[in-house]
Amino acid sequence: MTKSFVGKSIKRNDGLDKISGNQKYLDDLKFGGLLYASILSSPHAHAEILNIDIKEAENSPGVKKVITGDYHPHAMGLYLGDKPPLAVQKVRYYGEPVAAVIAKSKENAEKAVQKIKVKYKKLNSVSSSRKSLKKEAPILHKNLKDYTHIPDVLPQPNSNIANLTKIRKGNYQKIAEEAKYVINEKFKFPPGDHVAMENRSAVAEIKANGDVQIYSTTQAPFVVKELLAFNFDIPTGKINVIAPPIGGGFGGKAGLQLEALAYILSKSVGGKPVKIVNKREDDMVSSPGHIGLEADVTITADERANITGMDLQYYFDAGAYADYAVNVSRAAAISATGPYKVENLKCDSYCLYTNHPFATAYRGFGHIELAYVIERSMDILAKKIDIDPVKLRLINAIAKGDTTPTGSLMDNNTGDLKACINKTAELIDWDQGSVVKVDNDKVIARGTGLLWKSPAMPTNTDAGAILTFNNDGSVNLHNSIVEIGQGTKTGLRQIVAEKLQMPLNKVHITSEVNTKTGPHDWATAASRSLMMAGRAAINACEDAIQQLKNTAARVLRCPVEDLTVAKQKVFITDEPDIFIKVRDLCLGYVYENGNAIGGQIIGRGNYIARKLSSMDLKTGQGRPALEWTLGAQAVEIEFNLRNYSYQIKKAASTMDVGKVINPDLARGQVTGAMAMGLSFARSEGFSFNSSDVVQNDTLRDYKILRYGEHPNYYVEFIETPQGDGPFKARGLGEQGVIGMPGALANAISNAVNQEIKELPLIPELIYKNVKKGDNND
Amino acid sequence: MKTYKGKKEISLNVNNEIYKVIVKPNETLLNILRDKLELTGPKAGCENGDCGACTVLINDKPFKSCIALAVEMEGKDITTIEGLKKTKIQKAFIDKEGYQCGYCTSGFIVNAYALLNKYKKPNETQIKDWLNSNLCRCTGYEGIERAIKKVIDNR
Numbered sequence: 010m011t012k013s014f015v016g017k018s019i020k021r022n023d024g025l026d027k028i029s030g031n032q033k034y035l036d037d038l039k040f041g042g043l044l045y046a047s048i049l050s051s052p053h054a055h056a057e058i059l060n061i062d063i064k065e066a067e068n069s070p071g072v073k074k075v076i077t078g079d080y081h082p083h084a085m086g087l088y089l090g091d092k093p094p095l096a097v098q099k100v101r102y103y104g105e106p107v108a109a110v111i112a113k114s115k116e117n118a119e120k121a122v123q124k125i126k127v128k129y130k131k132l133n134s135v136s137s138s139r140k141s142l143k144k145e146a147p148i149l150h151k152n153l154k155d156y157t158h159i160p161d162v163l164p165q166p167n168s169n170i171a172n173l174t175k176i177r178k179g180n181y182q183k184i185a186e187e188a189k190y191v192i193n194e195k196f197k198f199p200p201g202d203h204v205a206m207e208n209r210s211a212v213a214e215i216k217a218n219g220d221v222q223i224y225s226t227t228q229a230p231f232v233v234k235e236l237l238a239f240n241f242d243i244p245t246g247k248i249n250v251i252a253p254p255i256g257g258g259f260g261g262k263a264g265l266q267l268e269a270l271a272y273i274l275s276k277s278v279g280g281k282p283v284k285i286v287n288k289r290e291d292d293m294v295s296s297p298g299h300i301g302l303e304a305d306v307t308i309t310a311d312e313r314a315n316i317t318g319m320d321l322q323y324y325f326d327a328g329a330y331a332d333y334a335v336n337v338s339r340a341a342a343i344s345a346t347g348p349y350k351v352e353n354l355k356c357d358s359y360c361l362y363t364n365h366p367f368a369t370a371y372r373g374f375g376h377i378e379l380a381y382v383i384e385r386s387m388d389i390l391a392k393k394i395d396i397d398p399v400k401l402r403l404i405n406a407i408a409k410g411d412t413t414p415t416g417s418l419m420d421n422n423t424g425d426l427k428a429c430i431n432k433t434a435e436l437i438d439w440d441q442g443s444v445v446k447v448d449n450d451k452v453i454a455r456g457t458g459l460l461w462k463s464p465a466m467p468t469n470t471d472a473g474a475i476l477t478f479n480n481d482g483s484v485n486l487h488n489s490i491v492e493i494g495q496g497t498k499t500g501l502r503q504i505v506a507e508k509l510q511m512p513l514n515k516v517h518i519t520s521e522v523n524t525k526t527g528p529h530d531w532a533t534a535a536s537r538s539l540m541m542a543g544r545a546a547i548n549a550c551e552d553a554i555q556q557l558k559n560t561a562a563r564v565l566r567c568p569v570e571d572l573t574v575a576k577q578k579v580f581i582t583d584e585p586d587i588f589i590k591v592r593d594l595c596l597g598y599v600y601e602n603g604n605a606i607g608g609q610i611i612g613r614g615n616y617i618a619r620k621l622s623s624m625d626l627k628t629g630q631g632r633p634a635l636e637w638t639l640g641a642q643a644v645e646i647e648f649n650l651r652n653y654s655y656q657i658k659k660a661a662s663t664m665d666v667g668k669v670i671n672p673d674l675a676r677g678q679v680t681g682a683m684a685m686g687l688s689f690a691r692s693e694g695f696s697f698n699s700s701d702v703v704q705n706d707t708l709r710d711y712k713i714l715r716y717g718e719h720p721n722y723y724v725e726f727i728e729t730p731q732g733d734g735p736f737k738a739r740g741l742g743e744q745g746v747i748g749m750p751g752a753l754a755n756a757i758s759n760a761v762n763q764e765i766k767e768l769p770l771i772p773e774l775i776y777k778n779v780k781k782g783d784n785n786d
Numbered sequence: 787m788k789t790y791k792g793k794k795e796i797s798l799n800v801n802n803e804i805y806k807v808i809v810k811p812n813e814t815l816l817n818i819l820r821d822k823l824e825l826t827g828p829k830a831g832c833e834n835g836d837c838g839a840c841t842v843l844i845n846d847k848p849f850k851s852c853i854a855l856a857v858e859m860e861g862k863d864i865t866t867i868e869g870l871k872k873t874k875i876q877k878a879f880i881d882k883e884g885y886q887c888g889y890c891t892s893g894f895i896v897n898a899y900a901l902l903n904k905y906k907k908p909n910e911t912q913i914k915d916w917l918n919s920n921l922c923r924c925t926g927y928e929g930i931e932r933a934i935k936k937v938i939d940n941r
Contacts, residue, residue, distance in 0.1 A: 020880060024879075028877075029827075029870070030826070039824075205887075206829070206837065206922070207831075208830075256888070256890075257923050257924055289833065494885075495886065676883075681926045684926030708921065716931075717913075719927040722926065722928050
């Protein structure tokens with residue numbers, strides 16, 4: 010009988026270190042001979058740099074070097090190379106790095122940086138994505154035509170359009186003319202921040218032989234390695250990027266962050282190790298954050314409440330640089346409709362330059378944003394048709410056999426969205442009503458929202474795994490998944506233990522990622538780690554099993570196919586008493602006379618995404634999505650009608666994630682994501698003054714959910730198998746954020762009987778909406 | 787009000803060990819703990835007293851070490867996460883998934899430990915009043931809440 014490790018709530022192996030303060034993050038590590046950098050950032054959202062005087066800073070105590078944008082005036086990036094490490098000639102957002110001081114101590118660097126004098130000429134700023142399209146808007150990137158980019162994005166020179174993804178499916182125009190029900194709505198929310206608890210940092214050193222060593226708080230060490238090689242013309246093999254466990258990422262530590270700047274700083278002082286650590290304020294505005302959005306939505310439906318078409322215009326506020334954001338807007342196009350059957354679709358998803366802090370990946374990657382817009386629209390449509398919003402969703406929920414916006418088929422691996430909707434409705438007591446009066450001041454209100462997500466990643470996204478053995482027969486899984494708190498490493502250990510039928514405590518795993526010693530892996534992003542690294546790990550186990558059997562067959566003098574590996578032994582399947590222990594084989598088998606055979610067992614495993622294709626640039630048709638996670642969410646709030654404050658009482662999620670590898674860790678990912686989605690919708694987002702300077706760049710005035718403000722969580726899983734997933738599992742790390750903003754906004758709209766179309770849902774905003782509604786009545 | 791000028795040698799009692807350190811008046815307790823005593827459990831999440839990742843105990847009361855000046859800590863007992871060994875709340879954080887990335891965990895555990903020392907059975911309001919000074923971005927607070935309740939329920 011086989012022993013099962015998959016599907017069990019195995020405890021994480023990093024617990025003892027994390028609860029005792031022993032876990033070392035990058036800023037906790039010691040480096041010999043380290044120099045420290047401090048960065049001067051822009052006080053303006055848009056200005057020309059007339060002059061930078063660094064003399065006084067250079068003469069400040071302990072200072073080794075002061076550099077400005079001229080030191081390396083070249084734009085770089087992952088998907089669209091548009092950002093230099095330090096501003097060149099112009100600053101385009103409040104907080105943009107302008108100059109850097111390198112000194113013997115942090116204090117020396119911080120004092121000297123204050124002595125840099127910059128003369129600016131302020132320029133008019135672009136204050137929203139819609140305004141960026143206006144004729145009078147200044148063009149923020151005049152060199153857009155010269156920037157390198159991947160073929161899947163379409164920058165439009167002489168405009169502020171960094172990317173435009175078009176989806177055309179069916180015949181939207183004809184349907185719109187004949188529709189029984191039509192809604193037209195506009196939505197918007199501002200950009201914001203991830204607020205990972207650990208601020209970003211990087212340490213760079215160039216060794217005497219030219220080898221570059223980077224330590225970084227990164228989710229994407231191989232991306233960093235390859236981009237540094239490309240942008241600085243260094244052979245890739247000369248660069249090593251090391252990623253210790255990080256204190257939360259949420260997408261904000263993917264792509265290129267501080268590493269290129271750290272590299273040029275080290276270069277400027279002859280290769281000595283230089284460290285940059287963001288202060289919280291830098292991390293919130295200088296480093297990239299969450300994308301903003303404005304949207305125009307038209308949805309049509311027939312007399313039976315079937316959606317017949319959608320026209321979706323998404324105007325993403327990428328901020329001053331759009332390197333990563335061009336792929337967020339593209340991902341939002343791929344999934345534009347939300348998880349609904351929509352045969353006729355027109356979608357234009359714009360990624361637009363503004364003078365706001367720039368955006369990067371954020372948990373949900375385009376989907377949390379579009380889901381807010383779509384789920385609010387679905388409730389508005391339900392009111393128009395006069396149908397229960399849950400019922401409207403059940404009628405239109407996407408299912409096996411339907412096609413996605415890009416025309417690819419929802420195949421046999423499609424989850425059961427209707428089951429998710431019904432389960433969530435039950436968890437939130439939907440049958441008790443969407444608004445229930447408690448007393449004269451208070452109501453209980455409910456709202457729901459669906460989610461779907463597929464990873465938006467290159468078609469050749471890969472993962473690798475290497476399995477080595479110790480002389481006690483235990484194994485080491487070498488992998489390149491970054492530990493960001495998600496617990497994937499525990500899931501991978503479970504997969505290896507299951508496959509090798511070996512006790513879990515005999516499965517060891519590398520905790521930091523080292524791009525020189527670890528296998529190649531695209532990035533720890535897009536909720537694809539367990540799926541892809543899991544498949545690679547299974548592949549490595551199979552390879553190791555074959556090698557173990559080959560050596561054992563020679564010793565036991567039997568056919569290889571008669572052997573089984575389990576319980577740390579290789580035995581003859583039908584005569585299990587005839588066996589050799591794995592520990593006697595794994596580093597080579599030694600006969601009594603000393604002869605040795607076989608050599609050490611090294612399992613090799615890899616995985617590459619299957620049958621993905623690029624999208625047609627005119628119609629968006631293609632197969633860019635590896636797998637779809639579907640789900641339904643809902644909230645229950647207690648709303649105070651006198652002062653517009655509210656408490657989120659309950660939050661519910663049902664997601665179809667295929668096989669749940671570790672139920673407790675899966676629940677933790679979903680509750681954490683739900684909290685993040687609720688926090689974003691409830692109180693997050695930058696506020697700007699009239700010159701587009703961020704007014705809330707500290708955790709005192711940028712409000713994230715605190716203890717006691719969290720709801721009771723209700724989390725359920727449906728397990729429709731993902732045929733190509735490891736043990737039939739699919740991704741679940743990000744998805745819990747996606748439906749929450751729509752669900753919360755729907756509940757509040759129900760409570761006040763007004764359609765709220767903005768975020769964040771602070772009492773002032775709700776009050777203004779209600780007043781506006783009253784005036785219209 | 788006491789005034790301090792220039793560098794000064796002070797002795798700090800941290801986790802029941804005496805450390806002699808030279809400090810400047812503007813140095814925070816957090817910086818001294820991390821940079822000079824190599825106690826990196828407390829984290830610099832915001833250095834503004836907003837996130838609680840740097841929480842330590844000063845004479846058994848939780849305090850944000852990023853807004854405490856080291857020179858004012860003479861004669862006081864300081865406990866960091868490294869000073870807590872195999873406490874019930876630490877074990878409960880593992881049992882109830884009270885952490886994910888672990889960055890806020892030191893501060894949360896130190897704060898919760900002090901709460902559970904002060905009250906045998908703190909009620910919901912007391913727990914909330916104490917713990918809302920710390921931020922966690924990973925867990926949604928469910929695991930942290932369950933960990934504290936587990937310790938209380940076992941009393």
